Each structure stands twice: as structure tokens, then as C-alpha cells.
Amino acid sequence: MEDLEIRGAAAGDLPAIVGMLADDPLGAQRESPDDLRPYRAAMERLATDPNQHLVVAVREGRVVGTLQLTIVPGLSRRGSTRSIIEGVRIHADERGSGLGSRLIEWAIDTSRREGCRLVQLTSDNTRTDAHRFYERLGFTASHVGFKLSL
Numbered sequence: 001m002e003d004l005e006i007r008g009a010a011a012g013d014l015p016a017i018v019g020m021l022a023d024d025p026l027g028a029q030r031e032s033p034d035d036l037r038p039y040r041a042a043m044e045r046l047a048t049d050p051n052q053h054l055v056v057a058v059r060e061g062r063v064v065g066t067l068q069l070t071i072v073p074g075l076s077r078r079g080s081t082r083s084i085i086e087g088v089r090i091h092a093d094e095r096g097s098g099l100g101s102r103l104i105e106w107a108i109d110t111s112r113r114e115g116c117r118l119v120q121l122t123s124d125n126t127r128t129d130a131h132r133f134y135e136r137l138g139f140t141a142s143h144v145g146f147k148l149s150l
Contacts, residue, residue, distance in 0.1 A: 004099070006106045009054040009066065014039055016063035017056065020089035026124055027089075053110060057090075057103055064091040065099050069107045071114050080117035083107070088121075088130075104137055 009017060018039050022031035032038075046052040051072070057065035067088040073081050085107050090100050111119045122145040123130045131141065 003059055004064075004102060005058045006055055006103065007058065009043070009056045011040070011043065013056050013063050013066075014043060016091075017054075017066045017089075020063075020066055020091055021087065023089070023092060026126070055103075055106070057099055059094075062091075064094045065089065065103050067103050067107060069110060071111070071116065077117060081115050082118040082120060083111040083114065083116045085119065085121040100133060101137065104134075 014036055018031060018033045018036060021027050022033045046054050051070060053069040055067060056063045068086045070084045071081060072084060108119055
């Protein structure tokens with residue numbers, strides 16, 4: 001994995017990121033790689049927020065993974081800051097290579113540097129392989145998540 005670079009996402013990475021977001025049964029229903037305008041607008045909003053870290057994993061000049069890390073200051077847990085990991089995607093050619101573990105380790109290390117006391121994430125109920133992956137990395141399925149589409 002020494003040939004892997006994890007860096008902040010750039011505008012030119014957007015087609016690859018959206019392609020990975022759309023490359024599974026759930027993403028295929030909710031993503032639109034043919035129209036990048038809403039993704040560009042979202043990326044611009046993320047770039048202006050210092051608590052947002054949209055990163056890509058790059059190997060040999062090719063984007064092969066991505067995730068978004070959000071730092072959330074809070075009052076609960078004695079005023080603890082936490083982080084939220086979202087949008088973890090690994091290119092189909094790279095799944096099973098250890099890249100996902102490297103990206104999550106990056107997110108955990110960054111969370112520590114940012115003073116976070118807790119790292120959390122959600123995963124769709126249907127993603128049982130992802131659940132096993134996160135549990136292997138030490139995450140605990142300790143809560144039930146709820147979402148409300150607006």
C-alpha cells in the first residue's frame with residue numbers, strides 16, 4: 001500500500017467519486033453520474049467548511065477510493081467533539097485489497113488529531129459485508145439509526 005496517496009479531493013476527481021458512489025445497487029438508485037452539477041455545488045460547499053474532509057485514495061494517478069469525514073463539536077459526552085464517516089466507497093477493482101481499512105484508519109487518525117472522542121458512522125441495513133468490515137475494525141453496532149427523507 002506504499003503506492004497509495006490519501007489526499008483532499010479536487011474538482012477533477014469528481015467524476016471518479018460520483019462513479020464510485022453510483023457503483024452498487026443502492027447508489028445506482030440515488031446517484032446521477034451523468035449530471036455532475038449538484039455534486040459540484042456540494043463540493044464547493046464542502047470546500048468552504050473547515051469541519052469537512054472529502055478525501056480520495058489515489059494509486060498510480062487513478063482515484064480508487066473516497067470518504068467524507070465530518071468533525072462535529074458538541075455538548076454531550078462532556079462537550080466532546082465527534083466525527084462522522086460518510087460515503088465510503090472503494091473502486092470495484094480494489095475491493096478486498098486492504099484499501100478500505102487504510103481509508104478508515106486515515107479517518108480515525110485524523111479524528112484523533114482533531115480532538116475527537118468518538119468516531120461514528122451509519123451503514124444501510126442491507127450492507128451486511130460492510131457491517132462485518134466495520135466490526136473487524138473495532139466499530140460496535142451500538143445504536144439504531146433513523147433517517148427522514150426531505
